[in-house]
Amino acid sequence: MLEHEAGQHPRIPAAGHHRDVNGGWLRPAVFGAMDGLVSNFALMTGVVGGAVPSSTVVLTGLAGLAAGACSMAAGEYTSVASQRELVQAEIEAERLELSRNPHGELAELAQVYIDRGVEPELAHEVARQLSADPDRTLEVHAREELGVDPNDLPSPWVAAGSSFVCFAVGALLPLLPYLLGATSLVPALLLSAAGLFACGAVVARVTARSWWFSGLRQLLLGGAAAGVTYLLGWLIGGQIG
Numbered sequence: 001m002l003e004h005e006a007g008q009h010p011r012i013p014a015a016g017h018h019r020d021v022n023g024g025w026l027r028p029a030v031f032g033a034m035d036g037l038v039s040n041f042a043l044m045t046g047v048v049g050g051a052v053p054s055s056t057v058v059l060t061g062l063a064g065l066a067a068g069a070c071s072m073a074a075g076e077y078t079s080v081a082s083q084r085e086l087v088q089a090e091i092e093a094e095r096l097e098l099s100r101n102p103h104g105e106l107a108e109l110a111q112v113y114i115d116r117g118v119e120p121e122l123a124h125e126v127a128r129q130l131s132a133d134p135d136r137t138l139e140v141h142a143r144e145e146l147g148v149d150p151n152d153l154p155s156p157w158v159a160a161g162s163s164f165v166c167f168a169v170g171a172l173l174p175l176l177p178y179l180l181g182a183t184s185l186v187p188a189l190l191l192s193a194a195g196l197f198a199c200g201a202v203v204a205r206v207t208a209r210s211w212w213f214s215g216l217r218q219l220l221l222g223g224a225a226a227g228v229t230y231l232l233g234w235l236i237g238g239q240i241g
């Protein structure tokens with residue numbers, strides 16, 4: 001499987017006029033679909049290389065889709081949940097610190113602004129005003145010291161669900177012609193090639209590369225993966241068949 005892009009990066013506050021440098025939802029969605037496409041396409045070409053009946057290819061593709069989508073969802077859930085627990089523990093520590101040592105925390109917040117080049121007097125005034133409301137104070141500290149918005153932490157269930165769906169959509173592509181009655185690999189090959197190119201071209205939107213370069217690169221990488229498994233299937237299929 002390709003290395004997947006987990007959604008656990010710390011959030012960068014939105015800055016209106018900039019391109020979303022994290023790629024927003026598009027990036028993980030396309031990478032998830034590409035993962036599903038490459039892994040299932042390679043898996044299926046592997047068994048086709050072993051010269052099995054198309055019913056076995058369909059079964060393999062379905063099992064590959066289910067196994068991969070569940071594995072991606074479980075991985076993403078664990079990744080986001082553990083990141084979230086870590087952040088929540090840090091926020092709790094900050095909350096405790098704020099109640100125990102409010103003056104020290106006020107000075108600490110002022111120091112954050114001084115370090116960024118604000119004059120000390122003004123920095124203390126900004127820190128004081130931002131700390132006027134106790135509920136807001138924790139939010140300000142979490143943002144400035146941890147780089148997170150405590151009211152907007154990523155949900156592990158959403159992350160798991162979207163990983164599952166994206167992988168499944170990609171994995172369905174090479175399987176679709178077989179489900180519709182195809183008996184040779186050719187339609188799946190063409191559809192997968194188109195899917196690989198399209199995914200690569202869409203990724204170019206967030207990498208500032210040209211769409212055809214990105215599309216071709218993805219096509220070559222996916223093709224290489226499928227070529228390797230086809231060869232393995234052919235070699236091993238010859239041995240055990």
Ligand SMILES: [Zn+2]
Nearest residue numbers: 105108141145
């Ligand atoms: Zn603090």
